[in-house]
Amino acid sequence: MEYSVFDIIGPVMIGPSSSHTAGATKIGYIARGIFGEDVTEVTFFLHGSFAKTYRGHGTDKALLAGIMGFLPDDERIKNAYKIIEKKGIHYTFTGKDLGEVHPNTVKIHMIGRTGREMIVMGSSIGGGKVVITKINDFDVDFNGEYTTLITKHVDRPGVMASITSILAQNKVNIAFMKLFRQAKGDYARLVLESDEDIDRHVLEDISKMDNVVDVTLIQKLIL
């Protein structure tokens, strides 16, 4: 693994634990970004070490903070319970064996104002680094360190080419790109990470395309 000096002298974060606190905030933050609207009800299914030590490490506060859109260095994390109660957001923490996953994994079930629901699952893999592993039934794999574009589209020829050409026209350089699908011709998900920020109008252009069901953009976490 290659390290930036800021991986070693950093991240700037709220203690006490980079994997249990900073990583948990990031997972909550990214989950909210993927959901794309304010959460009114949330359930956290905690697995492994997350389930065992979440209270002592403030993992619970970190997850609540993240779901409200706070970043890992936000001093408000400490008061996350008070803040979320004031906002009237319902939350539940429950231990659950999520199977063969990283010991620090959480599955987040979100419900929004309109009744829309979504599940996002992620793991905190050490030093504050995270990986998002599931969006609803789809397996995915990205970390929020890049600006990330996620599409849900129908698995048809040419969809990918059209998306990448819109990005090329807008001078967006693709750093990483992964495609996930459930079955041939069924729905597929594209997770595309770029160095540059992506404008909202690019998002709108992509969402208007045939076969594209929805598009989500999560701007890079600045830490």
Add this chain to the structure above:
Amino acid sequence: MHYKNGIELLELCRVHDMHIHEIALKNECINSALEQDDIKEKMLEHFHIMATSIKRGLDEKERNIKGFMIGGEAKKLKKYHENHRSVCGETMSKAISYALSVMEVNVSMGRIVACPTAGSCGVLPAVLLSVKEKFDLDEEDMIKGLFTSGAVGSIIGKNASLSGAEGGCQAEVGSASAMAAAAVVEILGGTPKQALHGSAIALKNLMGLICDPVAGLVEAPCAKRNAIGTSNAMIAAEMALAGIKSIIPFDEVVVAMGKVGRMLPVALRETSEGGIATTPTGLRLKKKIFGQDKKR
């Protein structure tokens, strides 16, 4: 400017006639495609956060700088060395109070810089700030020290580990101590070679150190081990600056540390299934803290 170990880093220093911190800065510029000034500015911000985390735990007015088991120790030590005959001498006593302070801020969910991890976040700020105060150094020196530390930390990360779960506390506090030793050596005018001797000495001194957090929390023995890492870094730097060499070269020490980490039983690697975590008192504390299902 790429280096995978200490030998390659020293060779780059020799060829370019640069210090370790200069190589680390250039390397960061190349990899991040950012300007030098922006990178240094970001590092200075990190130093300011470190300095603030030291002050918070020592500030009389700050309340609630405590965790489940620790809190108030930094202030106690400060009072002691201000009013009594210090066994360690003023600089050392101050430095270890700084390390305790940062850890107290960390466990109370305050803002810190993980360096290299949150569990070892006291060492580097404590060493750098106490040396700054003793020799009246400036912020530019602190930035240099942080880049030197970053280079040493990245080599340890690549060739051994920086995580307690993988390598025990030697990988966290041991690495932090090695990073801080190199920083002090360079800041005080030592050569790159001397800096790595300092790192090697520091890392050797803490080799085999197990990770056995009581109740699984980053409090005990973590805070006091940050104090040990701090004093150890200063001892190692002093020796290296005097021209004392590590008998075993830095790279070999790093690889040995990685191997020791893998040899450590899982019970002694952050699982709280051994060491002081499973002493009668350790278990009693765990029950006391987690027996109650209350929000804090």
